[in-house]
Amino acid sequence: MTAPRGPINTISFIDQYCSNYQHLFPDVRAFEHFKSLQLGMIADIKRKTLPAIAKVVNSDAQALHHFVAQAPWSTPDFRRRRLQLTQQALRGRGITVCIDETGDRKKGKRTDYVSRQYLSNVGKIDNGMVSVHAFGVLDNVTFPLMFEVFKPEARLQDRDTYKSKPKLGIDLIDKLIEFGFKINLFLADCEYGERSAFIDSLLKQKLNFVVAILSNHGVWLGKDEHVRCNRWKEFDRIFSNGRKETRYIREIIFGRRRAIRALSSELCSTNNQMPTN
Numbered sequence: 001m002t003a004p005r006g007p008i009n010t011i012s013f014i015d016q017y018c019s020n021y022q023h024l025f026p027d028v029r030a031f032e033h034f035k036s037l038q039l040g041m042i043a044d045i046k047r048k049t050l051p052a053i054a055k056v057v058n059s060d061a062q063a064l065h066h067f068v069a070q071a072p073w074s075t076p077d078f079r080r081r082r083l084q085l086t087q088q089a090l091r092g093r094g095i096t097v098c099i100d101e102t103g104d105r106k107k108g109k110r111t112d113y114v115s116r117q118y119l120s121n122v123g124k125i126d127n128g129m130v131s132v133h134a135f136g137v138l139d140n141v142t143f144p145l146m147f148e149v150f151k152p153e154a155r156l157q158d159r160d161t162y163k164s165k166p167k168l169g170i171d172l173i174d175k176l177i178e179f180g181f182k183i184n185l186f187l188a189d190c191e192y193g194e195r196s197a198f199i200d201s202l203l204k205q206k207l208n209f210v211v212a213i214l215s216n217h218g219v220w221l222g223k224d225e226h227v228r229c230n231r232w233k234e235f236d237r238i239f240s241n242g243r244k245e246t247r248y249i250r251e252i253i254f255g256r257r258r259a260i261r262a263l264s265s266e267l268c269s270t271n272n273q274m275p276t277n
Contacts, residue, residue, distance in 0.1 A: 033067035094184035225255030
């Protein structure tokens with residue numbers, strides 16, 4: 001009996017990365033297709049289609065298609081392994097989690113869940129697909145955690161249940177906590193910060209959070225209550241590349257202070273003076 005051959009070597013860091021997942025594939029050929037896809041994704045090609053990837057990595061497009069569509073490997077098992085490796089790298093440290101959506105243009109409607117909708121990457125309504133992502137941040141390094149595809153009501157299939165983007169965000173948070181990630185702080189924009197059910201979920205999970213609200217955000221005030229603001233305070237906004245930007249922040253108090261606080265931030269003016277309103 002001849003011993004099974006080992007996988008063909010590619011680039012060292014690709015081989016090292018992919019070796020963490022080799023046990024998830026039933027045979028060496030499937031594992032080699034997996035490595036070919038990784039090579040294609042980092043290749044300098046305009047479109048990351050299977051035929052284009054096959055051409056640049058000297059593979060067979062039909063074989064790559066079979067690997068993606070029909071080969072007996074499990075996407076959930078692959079995702080679970082990736083998250084396990086992420087947890088190993090974190091070594092129990094707490095992280096900041098950001099929920100955000102991304103939209104990409106897509107021609108036609110043959111792909112599931114493609115529809116005319118707002119695409120954040122484009123900044124307007126266009127034909128495309130939208131997904132809600134959870135990213136982790138630690139020591140100024142951002143890394144992917146989980147994502148869910150947003151399914152417009154008009155494109156739902158028989159097996160689907162409609163979920164809004166904030167509801168998908170709630171599901172992602174619950175899954176991360178269930179998986180064992182330690183979340184020190186949670187961040188999201190006004191798409192989520194304006195949804196009371198989303199905020200209630202964060203409070204239920206006892207998470208520290210900072211979410212954006214619209215500038216015209218409304219609050220019901222009790223009798224004899226009014227809106228107050230404290231003084232502007234200067235702070236340095238530090239970006240991931242180390243660049244600093246002077247900004248000012250103050251608290252807006254709707255009637256009386258509550259557990260959830262509202263803050264307003266402004267850039268410094270050109271003459272480096274704090275805002276006056």
